[in-house]
Amino acid sequence: MTDRSTDAAELVEVWRGDILESTHRGHAVICRADGEIVAEWGAPDAIIYPRSSCKMLQALPLVESGAADAAGLGVEELALSCASHQGALLHTERVADWLAGLGLGEGDLRCGTQFPRDKAEAERVRRTGEGACQLHNNCSGKHAGFLTLNRHLGGGAEYHEIDHPVQRAVKDAYEEMTGETSPGYGIDGCSAPNHASTLHGFARAMARMADPSGLGAVRRDAATRLVAAMRRFPLLVAGEGRACSEMMAAMPNATAIKTGAEAVFAAILPERKLGVALKIEDGTTRAAECAIAALLARLGVADAEHPLIASRLNPTQRNWNGIATGFVRPAPGLWAGGAAL
Amino acid sequence: MTDRSTDAAELVEVWRGDILESTHRGHAVICRADGEIVAEWGAPDAIIYPRSSCKMLQALPLVESGAADAAGLGVEELALSCASHQGALLHTERVADWLAGLGLGEGDLRCGTQFPRDKAEAERVRRTGEGACQLHNNCSGKHAGFLTLNRHLGGGAEYHEIDHPVQRAVKDAYEEMTGETSPGYGIDGCSAPNHASTLHGFARAMARMADPSGLGAVRRDAATRLVAAMRRFPLLVAGEGRACSEMMAAMPNATAIKTGAEAVFAAILPERKLGVALKIEDGTTRAAECAIAALLARLGVADAEHPLIASRLNPTQRNWNGIATGFVRPAPGLWAGGAAL
Numbered sequence: 291m292t293d294r295s296t297d298a299a300e301l302v303e304v305w306r307g308d309i310l311e312s313t314h315r316g317h318a319v320i321c322r323a324d325g326e327i328v329a330e331w332g333a334p335d336a337i338i339y340p341r342s343s344c345k346m347l348q349a350l351p352l353v354e355s356g357a358a359d360a361a362g363l364g365v366e367e368l369a370l371s372c373a374s375h376q377g378a379l380l381h382t383e384r385v386a387d388w389l390a391g392l393g394l395g396e397g398d399l400r401c402g403t404q405f406p407r408d409k410a411e412a413e414r415v416r417r418t419g420e421g422a423c424q425l426h427n428n429c430s431g432k433h434a435g436f437l438t439l440n441r442h443l444g445g446g447a448e449y450h451e452i453d454h455p456v457q458r459a460v461k462d463a464y465e466e467m468t469g470e471t472s473p474g475y476g477i478d479g480c481s482a483p484n485h486a487s488t489l490h491g492f493a494r495a496m497a498r499m500a501d502p503s504g505l506g507a508v509r510r511d512a513a514t515r516l517v518a519a520m521r522r523f524p525l526l527v528a529g530e531g532r533a534c535s536e537m538m539a540a541m542p543n544a545t546a547i548k549t550g551a552e553a554v555f556a557a558i559l560p561e562r563k564l565g566v567a568l569k570i571e572d573g574t575t576r577a578a579e580c581a582i583a584a585l586l587a588r589l590g591v592a593d594a595e596h597p598l599i600a601s602r603l604n605p606t607q608r609n610w611n612g613i614a615t616g617f618v619r620p621a622p623g624l625w626a627g628g629a630a631l
Numbered sequence: 632m633t634d635r636s637t638d639a640a641e642l643v644e645v646w647r648g649d650i651l652e653s654t655h656r657g658h659a660v661i662c663r664a665d666g667e668i669v670a671e672w673g674a675p676d677a678i679i680y681p682r683s684s685c686k687m688l689q690a691l692p693l694v695e696s697g698a699a700d701a702a703g704l705g706v707e708e709l710a711l712s713c714a715s716h717q718g719a720l721l722h723t724e725r726v727a728d729w730l731a732g733l734g735l736g737e738g739d740l741r742c743g744t745q746f747p748r749d750k751a752e753a754e755r756v757r758r759t760g761e762g763a764c765q766l767h768n769n770c771s772g773k774h775a776g777f778l779t780l781n782r783h784l785g786g787g788a789e790y791h792e793i794d795h796p797v798q799r800a801v802k803d804a805y806e807e808m809t810g811e812t813s814p815g816y817g818i819d820g821c822s823a824p825n826h827a828s829t830l831h832g833f834a835r836a837m838a839r840m841a842d843p844s845g846l847g848a849v850r851r852d853a854a855t856r857l858v859a860a861m862r863r864f865p866l867l868v869a870g871e872g873r874a875c876s877e878m879m880a881a882m883p884n885a886t887a888i889k890t891g892a893e894a895v896f897a898a899i900l901p902e903r904k905l906g907v908a909l910k911i912e913d914g915t916t917r918a919a920e921c922a923i924a925a926l927l928a929r930l931g932v933a934d935a936e937h938p939l940i941a942s943r944l945n946p947t948q949r950n951w952n953g954i955a956t957g958f959v960r961p962a963p964g965l966w967a968g969g970a971a972l
Binding site: 298304306307308309310311312313314315337338339400401402403404416427473474475476477478479480481484486552553570571572573574577609610611612613615616 | 639645647648649650651652653654655656678679680741742743744745757768814815816817818819820821822825827893894911912913914915918950951952953954956957
């Protein structure tokens with residue numbers, strides 16, 4: 291078992307009236323493709339599970355192997371392979387079509403059934419009595435990617451198992467991009483393995499996605515295509531009202547961002563050739579969103595005043611009567627008055 | 632503005648596979664009615680908002696003033712006045728009847744409309760198109776208590792305002808029971824003021840509810856009646872499946888417990904003459920429930936093996952396929968091998 295780290299930094303504050311009500315601590319790293327750290331908070335060597343924030347790394351073998359092109363995948367499918375979507379028709383219909391193109395169906399997925407988070411689809415599923423299915427699982431695009439790679443590799447049906455060729459390829463990509471031997475894995479919400487690394491290693495992988503010049507030609511091409519796909523279809527990566535989609539739509543540059551469960555957030559900044567990774571130690575989404583917004587604003591790729599950024603950076607908390615009762619904000623040590631990074 | 636405290640203790644861990652994924656820190660105090668600390672974690676002098684965990688203190692003036700008896704309130708209404716209920720018919724019908732008995736109605740409440748958390752009632756409200764109302768607000772029992780007190784005091788309709796006689800009485804009770812002058816207040820989810828104190832002060836108030844022997848006769852009687860009401864009707868205090876209700880039902884003694892938003896939890900142990908208060912600094916419910924279960928088990932009033940306690944003390948985390956992926960547990964420093972306290 292790993293040591294616990296006790297040196298997390300205060301990253302986010304929750305105020306009610308004039309009193310600090312709650313505090314979120316964590317770790318954050320900004321680094322270059324060679325691993326050089328530009329800025330850090332907490333412990334860069336903290337061991338983390340990247341969870342869904344590493345989906346663009348998990349999708350590398352899909353593209354590099356030639357499986358994506360062999361199956362005729364378009365940019366939308368590549369965006370969905372990196373997505374934690376909310377099960378809107380926008381997402382489920384595309385994944386269903388994708389599977390049909392492979393001669394497969396919903397029953398070939400191994401991600402499990404998740405009730406759709408998308409309001410309209412939740413209402414439709416309830417009204418029609420149709421029930422949720424595996425297509426609604428936020429990872430169904432990633433799993434469609436796994437099935438596409440599996441078709442290419444000729445593996446067995448249980449593509450989510452740790453020793454399956456698909457997952458061996460995913461692990462290799464994760465370790466190569468982080469530059470680390472993973473200390474272990476956990477089973478993710480969708481039943482696929484999720485490999486641990488240091489936060490610094492994960493940030494380095496994000497920097498290599500941002501600046502793939504040091505990678506081999508095949509991986510460079512795959513990285514470039516996946517980041518471009520995320521940027522081109524933000525709504526496919528998450529959905530209406532979600533942080534990843536709205537913040538990408540609000541950033542007038544090539545920055546791609548991705549959240550993961552238990553409050554991980556990653557950013558890929560091609561124009562700055564930087565990678566960003568953060569983990570709130572307590573796993574709270576409001577804090578991860580505030581912290582990534584703070585870093586993106588300080589890095590000059592997000593406008594702190596833009597409503598879709600400000601609503602994460604400095605959200606007002608309202609009660610059942612709509613009265614403003616408090617707010618969330620980055621801690622002084624993270625925000626540093628908004629100073630440029 | 633208050634200083635932030637940086638000395639929170641690690642109280643709860645979240646594991647996935649063999650790796651610690653998330654950590655929750657916070658503060659906890661166990662003390663006697665005179666304030667003597669029996670055990671502590673983190674900083675006892677941390678300033679907290681008790682939020683809904685202090686509802687039994689906010690209900691003291693309702694009973695002490697004679698308002699409850701003048702209105703003919705029974706034990707069920709007293710339990711509801713201390714409740715954060717989930718808006719089941721069980722709760723809303725009783726509050727509606729209570730208000731009707733005062734010649735008042737839902738429109739006299741000031742808590743705001745909250746969609747019911749109770750599944751059956753949520754389904755009913757959706758199906759009938761009836762819509763949620765203020766009766767569904769988790770605080771509607773507390774507010775019915777405020778209206779009852781207000782009838783007795785003859786105050787104006789805006790009973791939730793800070794200078795209203797009802798809220799002045801509530802503040803006095805909070806300060807007298809904590810033994811502290813409150814450093815400030817915030818507006819709670821239900822629009823009523825919530826007064827801050829140290830965690831130690833709040834634990835002392837809980838100890839005085841557990842052992843009211845040092846209080847005046849009127850307050851002693853009120854404290855005893857409110858704690859007994861919470862114990863007699865656990866389901867009215869929260870609802871089906873909720874920690875407060877299920878854990879009280881699982882404890883074969885007089886212990887009363889109450890949660891509050893942003894991860895506060897309080898316990899009143901009449902048999903041990905102790906009060907317990909804890910605050911998870913990041914505001915996460917799973918951690919507050921785990922930590923209070925750990926303390927109640929170590930204090931000998933809860934059985935760590937009872938399913939309704941174990942499901943908070945050591946919950947297994949499962950994914951969309953039902954596979955066990957990890958677990959929550961008290962941190963070593965909090966659990967201490969389960970040693971008796």
